[in-house]
Amino acid sequence: MAVALAQSTFPIAHCALERRPPPAPSPSESYVKHANEQPARLAQPRKLLVLVDLNGTLLYRPRLDKAGQRRREHILRPGARELISYLFDNHAVMVYTSATRRNAVPCVDALLKHLAPAQRSQLIGIHPREQLGLTRAQLNAKVQVYKPLEPVWKLKAVQASAKRPGCGAWDVSNTVLLDDSVEKARANPHSLLQVPEFKLADDATQATSLAANTMKAEAAIMQRVQARLEQLKWEVSVPRRIRIWQEQKTTLVDRPDDDTFAAAAAAAYPTPEATPEIMPEATPEATPETEPVERHPPLPLQEPRSGPGMTTRN
Structure with a gap:
C-alpha cells in the first residue's frame, strides 16, 4: 500500500515542482560595472530601443x-496614446510582455488602433510569455517571470531594426524597459523606467472609474515618462543616468515603491537607494489617487562582484 501511494503521488509532486517560478536573476558583473560609471552627455541625441509593457503600464486588461x-474592452491609460505616438516618432519600440501572445495581440491592437498604418508598421514585434524561457507548466501557471534585456538584443527583428535611420546597434547603453514592475527588471534594474500600476475595478465603467482628477494624474505620469525619455536620448548610457535618478530620488515622484527597488539594487550595490515610481506632482486641480501598494517579500542580498569588461551582444 505504501508503494502504491508513493507511485500515485509522484505525478502530483512532479507537477508542483515544474510550476515553481524560475530562479530570480541578478545583475551581471559587466552590467554592474557599466551602470556604476559616471554618466556623460552625447553631442547629438539618438533613438532608444524602448521595450514597453502592456497591462498595468499602458492599459488595463x-x-x-x-x-x-x-x-x-481594454482601457487605455490616459495619456498612453500620446506617449505611443511620441515613441513611434522618436524611438524604436517593441512590446515586452509577460502575457501570452493570444492575450497580448488584442492589447496591442487596442493600443495602436489610433495610429496611422505607417506608424503601426514600425512596431518591431511582440516578445510574449512563450519566449521567456518557461516550462510548459510555468507557462500556464501564474509564476513570477523576469524580463532580461540580453535575449531581446539577439532577436533577428531587433537586430534588423538597428539599421533604421537614427538607430544603432542595440545594447545596454541605449535600451529602456518601461514597466510597472520592479521585480521583472531584476536582471537590469537601472534600465527600468517604472510607473505605478494602472488598475481599475472590473465591475465599474470607464466613466465612473476615471474621475477627472484621476485622468489628469494618469496623463501626467505618461507626460513625465516622455520627458525622461527626452533626457535619456542625450545620454551616453541609459542605466548610468537612471541609476543617478534612483540614488538621488529625483525621478519626479511622490512616493517610493515600498523600498522594493532598494532590495533589488542591493544585489549589485552595497548601499542602494529606494527607487521611486514615476508619479505626477500633486496639484489642487489634479491630486493623484493612491492605491494600496502591493508588498513583495524581501529579495536576497548579494555582495557586489568584480569582473571583466561588459559584453552586451554576441
Missing part, C-alpha cells in the same frame, strides 16, 4: 468573469 468572458 479586465479579468475574465466566471463564464470565461472578458468583462469589458
Whole structure:
C-alpha cells in the first residue's frame, strides 16, 4: 500500500515542482560595472530601443468573469496614446510582455488602433510569455517571470531594426524597459523606467472609474515618462543616468515603491537607494489617487562582484 501511494503521488509532486517560478536573476558583473560609471552627455541625441509593457503600464486588461468572458474592452491609460505616438516618432519600440501572445495581440491592437498604418508598421514585434524561457507548466501557471534585456538584443527583428535611420546597434547603453514592475527588471534594474500600476475595478465603467482628477494624474505620469525619455536620448548610457535618478530620488515622484527597488539594487550595490515610481506632482486641480501598494517579500542580498569588461551582444 505504501508503494502504491508513493507511485500515485509522484505525478502530483512532479507537477508542483515544474510550476515553481524560475530562479530570480541578478545583475551581471559587466552590467554592474557599466551602470556604476559616471554618466556623460552625447553631442547629438539618438533613438532608444524602448521595450514597453502592456497591462498595468499602458492599459488595463479586465479579468475574465466566471463564464470565461472578458468583462469589458481594454482601457487605455490616459495619456498612453500620446506617449505611443511620441515613441513611434522618436524611438524604436517593441512590446515586452509577460502575457501570452493570444492575450497580448488584442492589447496591442487596442493600443495602436489610433495610429496611422505607417506608424503601426514600425512596431518591431511582440516578445510574449512563450519566449521567456518557461516550462510548459510555468507557462500556464501564474509564476513570477523576469524580463532580461540580453535575449531581446539577439532577436533577428531587433537586430534588423538597428539599421533604421537614427538607430544603432542595440545594447545596454541605449535600451529602456518601461514597466510597472520592479521585480521583472531584476536582471537590469537601472534600465527600468517604472510607473505605478494602472488598475481599475472590473465591475465599474470607464466613466465612473476615471474621475477627472484621476485622468489628469494618469496623463501626467505618461507626460513625465516622455520627458525622461527626452533626457535619456542625450545620454551616453541609459542605466548610468537612471541609476543617478534612483540614488538621488529625483525621478519626479511622490512616493517610493515600498523600498522594493532598494532590495533589488542591493544585489549589485552595497548601499542602494529606494527607487521611486514615476508619479505626477500633486496639484489642487489634479491630486493623484493612491492605491494600496502591493508588498513583495524581501529579495536576497548579494555582495557586489568584480569582473571583466561588459559584453552586451554576441
